[in-house]
Amino acid sequence: MKGVEVTVERVSRSYGDFKALNDVSVKINKGEFFSLLGPSGCGKTTLLRIIAGFDYPDTGSVAFDNKDILPLPPDKRQSNTVFQTYALFPHLTVYENIAFPLRLRRVDKQTIEAKVMEYVRLVQLEDHVYKKPSMLSGGQKQRVAIARALINEPSVLLLDEPLSALDAKLRQNLLVELDQIHDKVGITFIYVTHDQSEALSVSDRIAVMNKGKVLQIGTPYEIYEAPATRFVAQFIGESNSFPCKVLSCEPFEEEYLIRVDVPALQGEISVTDSQPQEIGANLDFTVRPEKVRISTNPPRTTAKELNTFKGVVDEPVYSGFQSKFYVKLEQAPSTQVKVFKQHTVFLEDGPDIEWKDTVYVSWTAADGYLVKDTDR
Numbered sequence: 001m002k003g004v005e006v007t008v009e010r011v012s013r014s015y016g017d018f019k020a021l022n023d024v025s026v027k028i029n030k031g032e033f034f035s036l037l038g039p040s041g042c043g044k045t046t047l048l049r050i051i052a053g054f055d056y057p058d059t060g061s062v063a064f065d066n067k068d069i070l071p072l073p074p075d076k077r078q079s080n081t082v083f084q085t086y087a088l089f090p091h092l093t094v095y096e097n098i099a100f101p102l103r104l105r106r107v108d109k110q111t112i113e114a115k116v117m118e119y120v121r122l123v124q125l126e127d128h129v130y131k132k133p134s135m136l137s138g139g140q141k142q143r144v145a146i147a148r149a150l151i152n153e154p155s156v157l158l159l160d161e162p163l164s165a166l167d168a169k170l171r172q173n174l175l176v177e178l179d180q181i182h183d184k185v186g187i188t189f190i191y192v193t194h195d196q197s198e199a200l201s202v203s204d205r206i207a208v209m210n211k212g213k214v215l216q217i218g219t220p221y222e223i224y225e226a227p228a229t230r231f232v233a234q235f236i237g238e239s240n241s242f243p244c245k246v247l248s249c250e251p252f253e254e255e256y257l258i259r260v261d262v263p264a265l266q267g268e269i270s271v272t273d274s275q276p277q278e279i280g281a282n283l284d285f286t287v288r289p290e291k292v293r294i295s296t297n298p299p300r301t302t303a304k305e306l307n308t309f310k311g312v313v314d315e316p317v318y319s320g321f322q323s324k325f326y327v328k329l330e331q332a333p334s335t336q337v338k339v340f341k342q343h344t345v346f347l348e349d350g351p352d353i354e355w356k357d358t359v360y361v362s363w364t365a366a367d368g369y370l371v372k373d374t375d376r
């Protein structure tokens with residue numbers, strides 16, 4: 001495996017009284033595609049700049065393969081950065097832009113030519129080699145920047161929101177290409193983004209950040225299916241989240257079946273969890289909208305692992321491949337439960353559900369989860 005292991009330990013960085021990074025620790029594996037994900041201002045770029053050597057932490061350490069890199073200037077760190085704003089030389093061609101780092105190192109002409117063409121092929125710019133940046137699309141410019149950042153064969157590529165200046169469709173295409181480039185070069189990628197769908201689709205692992213802290217590190221599946229805190233549950237994907245209080249907790253099929261009181265639902269529900277929960281604990285209950293079933297007839301089973309609420313469709317929203325329904329509950333009219341229904345499944349399920357229909361929303365105890373409300 002190429003690349004290096006990047007270890008960030010207990011890093012803090014303040015600007016005046018403001019803590020941009022607060023005791024951040026992250027270990028990024030060799031060759032991993034690792035994303036720093038969080039809302040604007042959470043400290044992602046500050047952390048990337050510290051790894052790159054453009055900024056310095058007040059406390060803490062950063063190591064590549066266990067070697068302290070903080071004393072080293074950016075150009076001695078085996079890392080290279082791709083910025084949001086391509087930062088190309090406008091007067092140079094694609095070829096000359098990509099060749100630039102090699103010319104700085106006085107590499108011989110023949111080697112330069114072979115390497116530039118290798119990287120031109122990697123980013124699929126064969127037809128644009130002699131164009132100037134002003135003749136390229138945004139996506140093509142960013143590919144030049146990626147090739148230029150890779151040509152010196154760094155061990156870590158740092159990407160600071162590289163796709164954010166592009167339109168949605170192009171972003172998606174370039175993201176797939178970036179993933180393929182990562183597979184081919186095999187080095188460590190650290191990717192900063194505020195876009196959760198980007199991070200979920202390409203990362204080996206993700207660190208979710210908020211207010212200068214890392215809240216959770218995990219695979220996309222872990223982050224989505226088992227968010228550690230209320231913030232993570234709400235920031236990644238969409239969710240129905242309500243504060244709740246634990247009423248009982250009993251062993252159930254190698255897990256625990258937990259009854260909780262949910263004031264917003266004016267009722268009690270069941271949740272299964274691999275961890276026991278303390279009676280009386282105040283937690284947050286979350287269920288993803290795609291895990292909630294919606295039907296005009298009551299569900300056939302009344303098992304206590306199934307949570308069912310009667311309500312009225314307050315707002316159906318058609319969005320192409322799926323519909324969203326906001327269901328106002330009969331027993332708690334100020335609460336809406338959000339439901340996503342894919343149309344392929346929906347059509348098999350029977351008649352269309354429309355505005356003002358009386359419906360039943362239900363989910364199993366295994367579909368919901370409890371999180372500690374540590375963000376509030």
Ligand SMILES: Nc1ncnc2c1ncn2[C@@H]1O[C@H](COP(=O)(O)OP(=O)(O)OP(=O)(O)O)[C@@H](O)[C@H]1O
Pocket residue numbers: 015020038039040041042043044045046047194
């Ligand atoms: N040089 C600086 N001086 C003062 N405050 C700064 C400086 N650099 C960053 N900050 C502040 O630190 C916080 C974190 O900034 P950072 O750029 O790391 O956030 P981010 O998560 O990358 O956000 P964005 O997605 O908007 O770039 C922000 O509130 C920002 O205003």
